Amino acid sequence: MNKIQEPEVTLELAIEHGLNKEEWDRILEILGRKPNYTELGVFSVMWSEHCSYKNSIAMLKTLPRTGKRLLVEAGAENAGLVDIGDGLAVAFKIESHNHPSAIEPFQGAATGVGGILRDIFTMGARPIASLNSLRFGPLSIPRNRYLFDEVVKGIAHYGNSMGVPTVAGEVYFDECYTGNPLVNAMTIGIVKHDRVVSAVSKGKGNTVMIVGSSTGRDGIHGATFASVELSEESEEKRSSVQVGDPFTEKLLLEATLELARKDYLIGVQDMGAAGIACSTSEMSAKGKSGMVLDLSKVPMREPGMTSYEIMLSESQERMLVVIRRGFEKEVIEIFNKWDLNCVEIGSVTDTGNLDLFMNGKQFGSIPAWHLVLGGGAPVYQRETKEPDYLKELHAVDLKEIPEPNNYNDALKKIMASHTIADKSWVYHQYDHTVRTNTVIPPGGSAAVIRIKGTKKAIAIKTDGNGRYTYLNPYRGGAIAVAESARNVVCTGAKPIAITNCLNFGNPYDPEIYYQFKQAILGMGDACRTFNTPVTGGNVSFYNESPDGAIYPTPVVGMVGLIENLDHVTTSYFKNDGNFIMMLGTLKGELGGSEYLKVVHNLVAGDTPTIDLPFEKRVHKACLEAIRNGIVNSATDISDGGLAVAIAESCINNPEKPMGASIYISRKLRDDEIFFGETQSVIILSISENHLLDMERIAARNIVPCFTIGRVKNNNRLKMNESIDISLDDLKEVYTNAIPDIMRVTV
Numbered sequence: 206m207n208k209i210q211e212p213e214v215t216l217e218l219a220i221e222h223g224l225n226k227e228e229w230d231r232i233l234e235i236l237g238r239k240p241n242y243t244e245l246g247v248f249s250v251m252w253s254e255h256c257s258y259k260n261s262i263a264m265l266k267t268l269p270r271t272g273k274r275l276l277v278e279a280g281a282e283n284a285g286l287v288d289i290g291d292g293l294a295v296a297f298k299i300e301s302h303n304h305p306s307a308i309e310p311f312q313g314a315a316t317g318v319g320g321i322l323r324d325i326f327t328m329g330a331r332p333i334a335s336l337n338s339l340r341f342g343p344l345s346i347p348r349n350r351y352l353f354d355e356v357v358k359g360i361a362h363y364g365n366s367m368g369v370p371t372v373a374g375e376v377y378f379d380e381c382y383t384g385n386p387l388v389n390a391m392t393i394g395i396v397k398h399d400r401v402v403s404a405v406s407k408g409k410g411n412t413v414m415i416v417g418s419s420t421g422r423d424g425i426h427g428a429t430f431a432s433v434e435l436s437e438e439s440e441e442k443r444s445s446v447q448v449g450d451p452f453t454e455k456l457l458l459e460a461t462l463e464l465a466r467k468d469y470l471i472g473v474q475d476m477g478a479a480g481i482a483c484s485t486s487e488m489s490a491k492g493k494s495g496m497v498l499d500l501s502k503v504p505m506r507e508p509g510m511t512s513y514e515i516m517l518s519e520s521q522e523r524m525l526v527v528i529r530r531g532f533e534k535e536v537i538e539i540f541n542k543w544d545l546n547c548v549e550i551g552s553v554t555d556t557g558n559l560d561l562f563m564n565g566k567q568f569g570s571i572p573a574w575h576l577v578l579g580g581g582a583p584v585y586q587r588e589t590k591e592p593d594y595l596k597e598l599h600a601v602d603l604k605e606i607p608e609p610n611n612y613n614d615a616l617k618k619i620m621a622s623h624t625i626a627d628k629s630w631v632y633h634q635y636d637h638t639v640r641t642n643t644v645i646p647p648g649g650s651a652a653v654i655r656i657k658g659t660k661k662a663i664a665i666k667t668d669g670n671g672r673y674t675y676l677n678p679y680r681g682g683a684i685a686v687a688e689s690a691r692n693v694v695c696t697g698a699k700p701i702a703i704t705n706c707l708n709f710g711n712p713y714d715p716e717i718y719y720q721f722k723q724a725i726l727g728m729g730d731a732c733r734t735f736n737t738p739v740t741g742g743n744v745s746f747y748n749e750s751p752d753g754a755i756y757p758t759p760v761v762g763m764v765g766l767i768e769n770l771d772h773v774t775t776s777y778f779k780n781d782g783n784f785i786m787m788l789g790t791l792k793g794e795l796g797g798s799e800y801l802k803v804v805h806n807l808v809a810g811d812t813p814t815i816d817l818p819f820e821k822r823v824h825k826a827c828l829e830a831i832r833n834g835i836v837n838s839a840t841d842i843s844d845g846g847l848a849v850a851i852a853e854s855c856i857n858n859p860e861k862p863m864g865a866s867i868y869i870s871r872k873l874r875d876d877e878i879f880f881g882e883t884q885s886v887i888i889l890s891i892s893e894n895h896l897l898d899m900e901r902i903a904a905r906n907i908v909p910c911f912t913i914g915r916v917k918n919n920n921r922l923k924m925n926e927s928i929d930i931s932l933d934d935l936k937e938v939y940t941n942a943i944p945d946i947m948r949v950t951v
Contacts, residue, residue, distance in 0.1 A: 211242035211513070222249035228583060235575050243512045243561060243568045247576065250426065250479040250517055251486060254746050257582040260712040261744040264725045272738035274701055276401070280579070281491075283324040283404050283475060284394075285740020287702045289766055292398050293656065295663060296330035299338075299391035299706045299762040301745035306359075306388040309446040310352045314359030316449040316521055317390040322367060323475035326458045327524065329402035329465035330394030333642060334654045335364050337374040337390050338667040338706065338760045342383025344623055344946045349378075352386050354947065360390070361634040366451035367458070371635035372643055373652035375667055378623045384750030389706040389743075391762045393665055395656060402465050405472040406485075406527045406553050407492030413551040414533070415481070416540050417457045417523040419506035423448050424480070424519025453522045453545070460543040461524065469532040476523040482516045482576075484525040485559055489573035490580050496573075498551035500563040512561060512568040527553060589722055590715035598676060601809035603795045608876050612927040615804050616848050617938050619880065622803045625845045626942035648857060650695035650776045650840055653767065662773060664698035664765035670844070671708075671756030676797045677812035678720040682727030682759050684812065684884060687820050688843055689763035690735050694824045695839040695887060697772035697831045698765025700735050705742035705761050710754030712746045720757035728759060734817040735824070737763065774831050776840040778854045778863040778890050781918035783837055785865060786899060787911045788823050789886035791847065793877030799845045800880030813884050819908075820885040826906035827887050833902070835895035842886040848879035848924060850888050851914075852935050855922055862932045867914035867924040875927045890916055 212218060219229045222245060232240055232248050240248060254260060270279035276286040276294055284298035302317025318335060325332045337360055342349040364371040369392070406413070424447035464470055472492070474484040481503070485496050500515045510518075526547075528536055533549055540547030554560070559576075561569035575581030609615035619625055632647035644662055645653035651666035668689035674681025690700040705728065710717040732739060742762075748755045767773060778785075795801055796810025830836045842850050847867075856862045869878055891899050896912065903910030923929045 214239055214242055214245050219245060222246065223253055224249055228252060231583065235572060241569065243516060244571055246513045246517050247482045247569065247571060250482055251576040252582055256479050256483060256578065258578050258744055259583045260585050260587055260746065262578060262584055263586055264722055267725060268729045268739040269732045270739055272702065272736065275738055275740065279739055280741045283327045285702060285704055286328065286401065287740065287764065289661060291659060294396050294398055294401065295393055295764060296325050296328045296396055297391065297393040297704055297762065297764055298324050298741055299389055299704045299760065300743040301706050301708060302388045302390065303386065303708065303745050303748055305446040306356055306386055307384065310355035311359040312446055312448055314356040314388050315363040316447040317388055318360055318363040319449045319451060319454050319521055320475070320477045321390045321392045322369065322454065323477065325392045325394035326461050327402060327404065327473045327475045328394065328396060329400045329462065330396035331462060332369045332392050332394040333640065334652065334665065335369050335371045335390065335392045336652065336665055336667055337371070338669065339374065339376045340382040340387035340671065340758060341378050342380055343378055346383060349383055350947060350949065356386065356388055357631050357634055363449055363451045365636045367455050368639050370637045370639045370643055372637045372654065373647055373665060376628055376631060377671065379671065379756065381755045384752060385748050385755055387708050387748065387755065387758060389667070389760050391667060391704065393663060393764065400465055402470065403472050404474040404488055405492045406488035406496060407494050408471060408529065408553055409555045410530050411471055411553040412528050412530050412533055412549055413496055413498065413553060414526045414528065414536060414547060415503055415523060415550050416526050416547045417545055418450065418453055418520060419504040419546060420515055420518050420523065421506045421520045422510065422514055422518060425514055425517045447519050447521050449521045456543040456545055457522055457524065460540050460545055463539050464536065469529040471527040471529065474525045476525060478519065480516065480518045480520070486573040486576040488525060488527065489559065490577040495554040495556040495558045495560065496551050497554055497560040498562065500561060502548055502550045504546045504548055512563045516561065587712050587718040588715040589719040591719055592716040598809045599811045603810045606805055608874055609804060612875060612879065613930045616852065616928060616930065617935065619799055619803050619845050619849060620852060620935055621938040621942040622799055623943055625799060625849055627940045628943065629940065630943045630947060644773050645696060645775060651692040653696050653773055655770060660769050662767040662770055664693040664696040664767060665763065666692040667760055667762050668692060669758055669760035671758035672797045672808060673812040674720065674724050674759060675756040676810065678723035678757060679727040680812040680815055681757065682724030683731040683815050683817065685759050685761040686728050686731035686735065686737070687815055687817065687884060689761040690737060690824060691841045691887065693763050693765030694827050695774065695776060695841055697774045698767045699828060700737045700763055700765045702740050703732060703737050703761050703763050704740055705759060707742070707744045708748050708755065708758040708760065709746055710749045717754060724757055724759045731817055734821055772831055774836055774839050776854060777838055777857040778865065778916045779837050779858065780892065781863070781916060783890040783892055783916040784896055784912050785867065785914040785916060786889045786891055787886060787913050788826055788889065788903060788908055790909045791869070791871060791873065791878060791881065791886065792883045793873040793881040794883055795877060795881050798880055798882045800876065813882050815884045822906045822908050823885050823887060826903050826908045829902050830889065830899055833898065835891055835898050836889050837892065838890040840888050842883055842888065844882065846880040846882050848928065852922055854888065856932050856936045856939060862920060862936065864917035864919040864921045864932060865914055866917050869913050869925065875925060879924060879928065
């Protein structure tokens with residue numbers, strides 16, 4: 206029973222819960238009275254930034270959210286759902302677990318993976334692959350090495366235990382992420398159109414059930430914890446970090462997919478952020494219904510839990526299920542078979558309210574619609590101000606930067622940068638072969654997963670360069686979309702839709718909100734150009750440590766469709782004598798480049814320019830060439846520039862590294878040619894008898910196409926007269942950089 210004396214609810218207590226005076230007054234107006242302690246807790250988590258998106262939803266609605274392939278409206282369900290033909294759909298979503306991972310990195314990362322997996326299988330989809338996007342401070346700092354090590358272990362632990370392959374991702378390192386790492390997790394799943402499950406509650410008298418694990422005190426106020434800046438006191442909030450059990454989740458997955466085939470199922474919702482408070486209110490609001498709940502029936506693993514704690518707990522591996530009245534026994538049998546809790550805790554009403562009871566006493570009555578995103582939750586338009594630093598950094602004359610005395614050494618230094626270096630240390634901890642569908646494993650342009658029983662495959666990639674968005678928020682947002690699209694194109698896939706995870710600082714800072722707004726505008730323009738609607742995603746604000754805000758880091762999860770497995774294309778050189786061709790034109794843009802940061806210790810200049818219609822033509826030309834069977838390898842120019850793209854194409858051949866000889870005559874400095882991160886450029890290797898075919902395809906698409914070199918079976922990389930280095934030397938620094946630093950005692 207609720208024996209604990211609940212505190213008096215006041216404005217001061219509401220402020221302690223993360224609400225403001227305006228929101229307090231609004232709650233009084235909605236209820237017509239003061240809320241009790243449980244109601245205050247529910248409002249505080251549901252109106253937190255993490256759940257309500259109150260400072261971002263107005264901008265998010267400017268993104269393209271419709272398309273002929275979309276089977277559900279963006280944000281309407283637990284995950285996006287995109288038609289891929291033959292009665293099949295791909296469900297996918299990305300979410301952040303940044304704040305928990307900064308405090309408890311193993312469990313923070315593990316439960317981030319668990320939560321995004323549940324978002325997929327609550328749709329009735331079987332998860333087929335996971336990927337991630339990670340950011341850390343420099344590994345020279347012991348704390349950052351610890352966070353990196355534990356986050357990777359947490360991701361591996363959960364994904365491997367679930368039997369879902371982790372097939373791709375990206376890892377960046379920069380000083381701004383010290384103290385506030387970014388851990389963004391994405392999962393994709395496959396579902397038949399007639400098996401899709403909605404997160405809805407409807408039908409007066411229907412049964413509300415909680416299934417899965419028991420409820421404890423872990424994760425209480427996790428949503429509000431994710432809606433404030435990290436501080437010196439954040440270590441005290443370890444209770445806001447959930448604890449995951451992937452083996453229970455595996456059982457929950459199988460039980461849920463079995464239930465999804467039953468026609469008496471009304472809806473399913475994952476209990477993630479804000480737990481029962483969120484799942485009950487969102488399902489009710491979606492169905493324009495209400496619920497009456499008996500919280501004393503919730504299976505609990507800790508004694509003396511209050512209604513406040515039960516509603517706000519974020520214990521993992523739990524779901525809310527609504528079924529037609531009369532089929533309770535059948536549902537219980539399914540979950541008993543998988544050794545999971547399955548308990549009736551309430552019923553659907555037509556009042557629109559969440560009516561909360563415990564041990565015969567009422568502890569709350571709240572209109573569900575007023576709690577949720579898109580309903581009555583608050584929506585704000587924040588002030589913007591262009592950051593003062595932009596003009597200063599754009600004014601830096603990069604022509605005054607001295608060229609390297611030794612280009613071999615400069616290339617080796619960039620290849621050894623932890624952002625560029627081989628990430629095998631990371632993905633060798635992941636099982637990327639389980640379920641035997643992985644066609645292109647981690648380390649390529651994008652991962653490719655075959656769809657069993659068809660000739661189709663899905664290409665998936667996450668991309669986002671925080672340094673670009675810091676230097677030019679609009680271009681940074683646009684390039685995140687363009688590069689992720691370019692990467693799936695290089696595998697032979699047509700980009701079809703995106704999800705996004707938007708990681709920024711405090712939205713109440715006008716300069717931070719300027720970054721956010723401009724990045725959204727850039728993303729929106731790019732998505733409209735490529736016809737890749739936004740299916741949903743996640744906003745993570747307040748990514749600030751005592752040392753300041755992170756770089757604004759929009760991460761895009763791109764999904765591409767390959768209609769024929771014969772078109773799957775890898776990124777590395779294969780055949781001696783192949784011609785190396787460049788689709789696109791080098792512009793020698795060094796602003797925000799890895800070269801400037803690593804070789805000159807400088808973050809300055811403007812982000813590379815992006816011509817979105819031109820980028821789309823490059824994609825079209827590349828895909829046409831791949832489908833015509835004339836491309837042996839394809840990779841794009843991105844971080845590190847042309848020299849890194851060529852070097853990786855040489856040394857990443859798993860059977861035998863292949864050399865290359867490159868010559869480019871341009872009115873550019875060699876460092877601009879080699880290390881400029883020009884957008885909209887793809888490097889292809891093609892046999893000599895297809896050169897004319899490639900030139901015709903490029904001409905039809907109005908895209909420049911140049912032969913810039915040959916693949917050589919000689920174990921050397923030569924570029925103009927400046928770079929002449931053995932692949933062994935490059936491979937040594939590239940493959941050893943991260944393992945060597947991680948061997949240093951934490």
